[in-house]
Amino acid sequence: MGDAGPAMEKQIVIIGGGIIGVSTAYYLTQHHVYNPSIHKIILLEATELAGGSSGRAGGLLASWATPSCLAPLSFKLHSELAEKYDGATKWGYRRVHCADMTFQPPSSSSSQSQADSSPPSIPDSLDWLNKEPITHFTEIGNPTTTAQVDPHPLTHHLASICQSKSVEIIIGASAKSLDYSTDGKSLESVTYEQDGEVKTLNATDVVLSAGPWSPRLFPRIPMYGVRSHSIILEPTSDLTPYVLFPIFKPAISCPSSTPKEQEHKEENSSDTEIDALELYPRPAHPGPHTSLYICGPNDYPPLPSSTSSVPVSSSMIEAIKTASALMSPHIKNGRFIKGQACFRPQIRQHADGEAVGPIVGEVDDVKGLWIATGHDEWGVQNSQGTGYILAGMVWGERVEGIDVESLRPKHFIKKED
Numbered sequence: 001m002g003d004a005g006p007a008m009e010k011q012i013v014i015i016g017g018g019i020i021g022v023s024t025a026y027y028l029t030q031h032h033v034y035n036p037s038i039h040k041i042i043l044l045e046a047t048e049l050a051g052g053s054s055g056r057a058g059g060l061l062a063s064w065a066t067p068s069c070l071a072p073l074s075f076k077l078h079s080e081l082a083e084k085y086d087g088a089t090k091w092g093y094r095r096v097h098c099a100d101m102t103f104q105p106p107s108s109s110s111s112q113s114q115a116d117s118s119p120p121s122i123p124d125s126l127d128w129l130n131k132e133p134i135t136h137f138t139e140i141g142n143p144t145t146t147a148q149v150d151p152h153p154l155t156h157h158l159a160s161i162c163q164s165k166s167v168e169i170i171i172g173a174s175a176k177s178l179d180y181s182t183d184g185k186s187l188e189s190v191t192y193e194q195d196g197e198v199k200t201l202n203a204t205d206v207v208l209s210a211g212p213w214s215p216r217l218f219p220r221i222p223m224y225g226v227r228s229h230s231i232i233l234e235p236t237s238d239l240t241p242y243v244l245f246p247i248f249k250p251a252i253s254c255p256s257s258t259p260k261e262q263e264h265k266e267e268n269s270s271d272t273e274i275d276a277l278e279l280y281p282r283p284a285h286p287g288p289h290t291s292l293y294i295c296g297p298n299d300y301p302p303l304p305s306s307t308s309s310v311p312v313s314s315s316m317i318e319a320i321k322t323a324s325a326l327m328s329p330h331i332k333n334g335r336f337i338k339g340q341a342c343f344r345p346q347i348r349q350h351a352d353g354e355a356v357g358p359i360v361g362e363v364d365d366v367k368g369l370w371i372a373t374g375h376d377e378w379g380v381q382n383s384q385g386t387g388y389i390l391a392g393m394v395w396g397e398r399v400e401g402i403d404v405e406s407l408r409p410k411h412f413i414k415k416e417d
């Protein structure tokens with residue numbers, strides 16, 4: 001980063017204690033301009049740290065992720081962070097292989113035609129998978145380009161480093177409004193509610209990193225909340241460090257488990273379909289044993305009021321269990337630990353593969369309002385780069401060598417009416 005200007009007194013309020021808000025707080029404290037006797041950093045979290053997608057994500061990191069202006073930087077920063085704070089033990093950081101594959105369930109009618117074609121080459125180390133139904137296997141990442149973390153302990157660990165650097169983290173503090181100057185051209189304070197009490201914090205700078213809830217405070221952000229379900233299992237043996245993206249052809253169809261869910265209006269049929277899963281074996285650290293995180297398909301129900309009121313479909317949890325059990329006896333006979341769901345922030349509904357966002361930077365026509373959201377499926381991976389570049393911007397420095405122009409809010413947010 002270039003040279004800083006004079007250290008003007010700043011009171012920075014960060015809204016949201018997910019991986020993006022916490023990483024931004026972390027890099028603000030790491031900046032050479034930061035002086036806790038002059039500056040104040042306060043993070044408001046409505047429910048719990050990493051209570052949303054930041055605590056329920058898979059945690060794949062990839063140098064080839066999108067956007068290309070952020071991903072390689074962020075991948076490198078994750079590696080340095082893990083080195084500095086023993087991330088291998090504290091948040092399960094490790095380098096991994098990663099592969100796309102097609103899985104044809106044994107009972108499907110097309111299995112004979114596939115059985116006639118030559119079987120794909122599958123690494124011997126994946127001896128825990130049922131290999132016969134795999135019709136395609138393509139490695140898309142290796143330990144040079146891909147790694148993984150458990151994002152929940154990572155977020156908590158970063159938050160405790162922030163607290164040791166004098167960041168005040170207020171849990172149960174739900175921001176209710178951004179308060180503007182009378183001409184609307186700058187931000188002056190944030191009003192929040194905690195335990196039924198309404199309070200106002202003056203701010204020179206506000207970082208809005210409330211994930212899919214960000215538009216509730218600044219409606220000009222064109223955001224969707226995408227829901228995904230996931231399960232965590234303890235498999236019957238240690239699994240090799242391979243993140244796998246199986247596509248099921250044909251999709252697995254599972255009956256809805258409860259009459260209540262069958263009646264649910266968002267479900268058109270009584271079956272839940274699984275056409276793809278994501279599998280992330282996790283090391284024993286920091287948990288008590290190795291585990292396997294598996295997530296299922298996306299849907300778009302209405303965004304609930306907070307991370308603590310996300311509806312979990314028991315049919316979807318059962319369907320993920322059923323489909324994943326077909327892939328390995330170590331999954332089928334594993335111990336189910338939990339099922340969960342969360343919403344991740346997506347700038348707009350888009351076709352698979354199309355990269356949109358995140359938004360990182362100051363709103364052009366509102367001085368002091370910084371946006372850091374819309375990270376979609378790469379928020380864990382891009383959290384470190386986001387925090388790093390945003391911290392530089394907030395402290396008034398140009399970030400050398402990184403083209404952040406495409407991330408600026410002006411490319412995404414709606415014009416003021």
Ligand SMILES: Cc1cc2nc3c(=O)[nH]c(=O)nc-3n(C[C@H](O)[C@H](O)[C@H](O)COP(=O)(O)OP(=O)(O)OC[C@H]3O[C@@H](n4cnc5c(N)ncnc54)[C@H](O)[C@@H]3O)c2cc1C
Binds near residue numbers: 015059209
């Ligand atoms: C199933 C799944 C798997 C994923 N896998 C990966 C992966 O492998 N790799 C990867 O890089 N990314 C992955 N992601 C994406 C990643 O999880 C998200 O992009 C990232 O967690 C978003 O972080 P965030 O901090 O923006 O949002 P959130 O985690 O939603 O955090 C926002 C926080 O703001 C708080 N908040 C909301 N409103 C207010 C308010 N008014 N006042 C105060 N606080 C408020 C919330 O309580 C919440 O804690 C995955 C996502 C899902 C759903």
